[in-house]
Amino acid sequence: MxxxxxxxxxxxxxxxxxxxxxxxxxxxxxxxxxxxxxxxxxxxxxxxxxxxxxxxxxxxxxxxxxxxxxxxxxxxxxxxxxxxxxxxxxxxxxxxxLPELDEGDYYWSQLEGLRVITKEGVFLGKVSQLMETGANDVIVVRACEGSLDREERLIPYMPETYVVNIDLEQKEMVVNWDPEF
CATH class of the missing domain: 2.40.30.60 (RimM)
Known part of the structure; x- marks a missing residue:
């Protein structure tokens, strides 16, 4: 067995x-x-x-x-x-x-729930889900307790362009994103 x-x-x-x-x-x-x-x-x-x-x-x-x-x-x-x-x-x-992924690759389930913070340190919310689109995947960031505001944000999942760093141990994603957008 x-x-x-x-x-x-x-x-x-x-x-x-x-x-x-x-x-x-x-x-x-x-x-x-x-x-x-x-x-x-x-x-x-x-x-x-x-x-x-x-x-x-x-x-x-x-x-x-x-x-x-x-x-x-x-x-x-x-x-x-x-x-x-x-x-x-x-x-x-x-x-x-699940099979091990190459460094820099992630399963969607690993990203869901991560805190999303701008490069400047502004807490936008948490990753609630990812969506597949024709051009690229999109991160859905939902507001939560302590976030900047109550807005939901859709951020393209484009490493090095918008997604600057992912730290699974700290449960945190750093993004290059204007909170006003």
Missing amino acids: SKLKQANAPEQPLLVGHVTSVYGVKGWVKLYSHTDPMQGIFDYQHWWLKTPSGWKAVELGQGRLQGRGLVASIKGYSDRDQVKDICGLDVYIDAIE
Whole structure:
């Protein structure tokens, strides 16, 4: 039995998808994926499902693209009545299983929640999310207690141009951004 199955909960839960509904009669499910590309959810064999009574560790059997969506089988689930119990649940992985990135590269989940401060030391708020756009990703900075004002700011995620420094240990991002903009 793997170490993951013996644990009661993931150390660092990271939301990667959602079980939407039953697919077929052999215990497969339809999935919504938060990964990019969407088939990236299949890169992780060990999933955690957040149930009303706590965490449930499951293992991916098979997964594939089906039309414009995804379908998967979960080991230990062999018919549609069994998988009905997991429909509607969110799918997590343990972030400690993510591959190491090159220096200067970050997972979006690492940036969410960072304090955003201008080069001049003005606290703008915290990163609430990132958005993918055609030209570049955008950081959504939401006001919070202690921030300059109550404004939400959209800052292009352009390292060295607008994002000057990221310090994950200090949970801080320094930006080259005019607070009036």
